[in-house]
Amino acid sequence: MNHIEVNPIKTCYDYPEHYWVIDGTPITFLLERHRPSGYSSLLGLMPAWNGELLLQWENDFVWEMVDSQEELNVPILVCEDDQDLSCIVIVAHIRKENTVVHWDRIGVLDHSNFVLQEYNQSGILCVEAYTDQDWELYGSNIALEQYGSPEYWEWVNNNCYEEHIRRLRNYMKPYMQEETNIEWLWSCNWTFTADNYAAVVEHYRNLRRADCPCWSK
Numbered sequence: 001m002n003h004i005e006v007n008p009i010k011t012c013y014d015y016p017e018h019y020w021v022i023d024g025t026p027i028t029f030l031l032e033r034h035r036p037s038g039y040s041s042l043l044g045l046m047p048a049w050n051g052e053l054l055l056q057w058e059n060d061f062v063w064e065m066v067d068s069q070e071e072l073n074v075p076i077l078v079c080e081d082d083q084d085l086s087c088i089v090i091v092a093h094i095r096k097e098n099t100v101v102h103w104d105r106i107g108v109l110d111h112s113n114f115v116l117q118e119y120n121q122s123g124i125l126c127v128e129a130y131t132d133q134d135w136e137l138y139g140s141n142i143a144l145e146q147y148g149s150p151e152y153w154e155w156v157n158n159n160c161y162e163e164h165i166r167r168l169r170n171y172m173k174p175y176m177q178e179e180t181n182i183e184w185l186w187s188c189n190w191t192f193t194a195d196n197y198a199a200v201v202e203h204y205r206n207l208r209r210a211d212c213p214c215w216s217k
Contacts, residue, residue, distance in 0.1 A: 001100075002190040006203045012043040013080070018050060018207060020076070020200065022190060027076070031090065031106070034186040045077040045090065049201075051208030054083045057161055059208070061085075061168040066201060071095045073176045076106075085168075086111070091176060101197040107184035109176060121147050122171035123163040124155065129170045 002023055008016035009026045020027040031042045046052065049066060053059045065074045074094050079087035089109035095102040127134075127143050135143070145152045156163045175181055192200075 002192055004190070004192050004196060004200050006200055011080075012041060018047060018204070020047075022188075030188070031077075031185070034106075036183075036185070042077075042088075042090070044080045045088065046080040046083060047204070048075040048078045048089075049204040049208070052083065053078065053085070055164070057164040057168060058085055061165060061172070063208070064169075065173070066204075069096055072173075073107075073182060075109075075176075085109075085172065091182060096194075099194050101192050101194055103188055103190040103192075105184050105187045105189075107182040110181050110183050113178075113181055114175065119167055119171045123166040124159070125152070126166065126170045129166070 005021050006018050007021050007026070009019045009021070009028070010016050011028070022030065028043045028045060031045075035042055048062050051059050053062065062075050065072055072094055073091040075085065075089050076092045077088075077090035078085065079089075081087070090106060091109055092106050093104040095104065122129075124138060124142055125145065125147055130138075130143070142152070142155045145155070
């Protein structure tokens with residue numbers, strides 16, 4: 001059984017980040033050992049769970065995946081400069097069981113198959129993802145609009161968060177689960193007790209609350 005905790009670790013830029021520490025070693029140090037040739041140093045990456053991504057819908061999207069009981073590739077680290085999901089994104093393949101949580105492998109998201117137009121059209125106009133409540137709310141109005149119409153853009157301007165969180169759920173999440181879109185760095189095969197792992201998640205949850213007092217989840 002492995003042990004996971006969160007500690008403030010000084011980055012290569014001389015400021016601290018709250019990183020996962022697995023069996024006594026910060027995750028960025030482990031990443032650096034498995035960094036492929038040609039990659040720049042990964043020692044300065046920013047944790048994706050700390051609530052400091054630039055876009056609120058990306059913070060919420062990441063946390064939906066953190067809290068999910070699904071078997072998922074979950075973002076854990078992002079580029080410290082861009083602070084979003086458009087640049088370097090490190091994911092962990094996470095499986096949850098009743099008493100343990102597994103991190104099977106860690107990899108880098110490959111954006112080369114990302115189709116921006118498909119992503120842009122996967123928000124409110126993605127009726128394939130509609131719930132019954134969505135049809136009640138949008139079925140007689142925006143759901144049947146054409147992408148790019150004045151009515152569509154007016155809706156997006158008035159409902160920016162809703163549009164973008166839907167794009168992430170409908171396009172980015174499935175994209176991240178496709179094996180062809182991940183360059184796996186190594187099979188870490190870590191197993192943590194559920195209680196140990198829950199304490200780490202709560203640590204990051206508290207960091208996020210402190211960073212954004214309006215967040216109450």
